[in-house]
Amino acid sequence: MYSFNYNRVKSVADAAAALGKSEDAKLLAGGQSLVASMKLRLSKPSDLIDLGTIADLQGIKVDGGTVTIGAMTRHAEVAGSAEVKKAIPALASLASGIGDRQVRNMGTIGGSVANNDPAADYPAALVGLGATIQTNKRKIAADDFFKGMFETALQAGEIITSVSFPVPKRAAYMKFKNPASRFAIVGVLVAETPSGVRVAVTGAGPGVFRVAEMEKALAAKFAPESVAGIKVPEKGLNTDIHAKADYRAHLVTVMAKRAVAAALA
């Protein structure tokens, strides 16, 4: 690992100020992707600004029809939360399938969302459930937030403080995982939300995307057979040692079908 300056901050304002001081500064959330990539010298921040001690960024609140999760809330907390399990069981279940036990005890929702790994689970949850990302500057709809591989709408000095999920009528997430990394080869979240049916796909392409044709079919009839005949084009999907684009396209249909069945169960 290259050397860096470590900064401990007490508030989001302090973190934003520290972030503004150096062009190559990076925020440290749980560090489960960042520390690993720094060890491989794939990332070389001049400064790390540790958000771990900011109490305001932690915790889960359920208020009427909304579940709000602080940016520094660990995956294990979301997975184990009785409130999340009750309000959005699909979200708790998705969090329980991220990485492994030890990674879930460190990794955070804010870190995962800001990193926007194309095979991460949370982007599917945010886009599929129609979540809103709250930063220290503004609110951003999940549909406008994810901008392709490892890119987001976050601007310099902008820090995610929480993510709010409207409670859906029903939802489920199905993942065909890479058995070694537990990242999604293809993951599909299907939800019947207050703003309509949403289908979000992670792992298949360079970033999370929605499948309008499936959403339309499910809005007409929310049943597995509605999506069984719909295939996403393989053009633009990922091909790597784990799966080719045509296989990923096939998996999107299979996972969507299973997700609809699970949402109805």
Next chain:
Amino acid sequence: MTVKVSMKVNGKAVSAEVEERTLLVTYIRENLRLTGTHVGCDTAQCGACTVHMNGRAIKSCNIVAMQAEGADILTIEGVAKPDGTLNVMQEAFREHHALQCGFCTPGMVLSAMDLVKNYPDPTEREIREQLDGNLCRCTGYHNIVKAIKAAAATMRG
């Protein structure tokens, strides 16, 4: 540049001046000389470096020591009682011969303790799924699963 890091390890307050980039596992092994915490893959995959931070299993090779500032850390050296009496999980591993070469064992035991806390009565399938952050390259999973099931039963009483 160095920075001062302080934490509690196995109930004892410890602190040191370390380079900022020092990993928690490096601090534990090289500064504290507690070499029961192993470095297997050094890429957060194998789980040999598992310790508890504030009661939860984490991979100590995948965080910098400063992230554990002020935390309560438990390593394998702190699991047995001071008089040498083994913890229930360690005893179950011994009883069921849940180790071959022993390299993954400290991480397995600490991960299993966290697992049983979350799954007091785990099925074999749950154990296998929930132990996916720990690799045993002797492939000795069969007895590890048996040991965890037995330890959970003992803990339930």
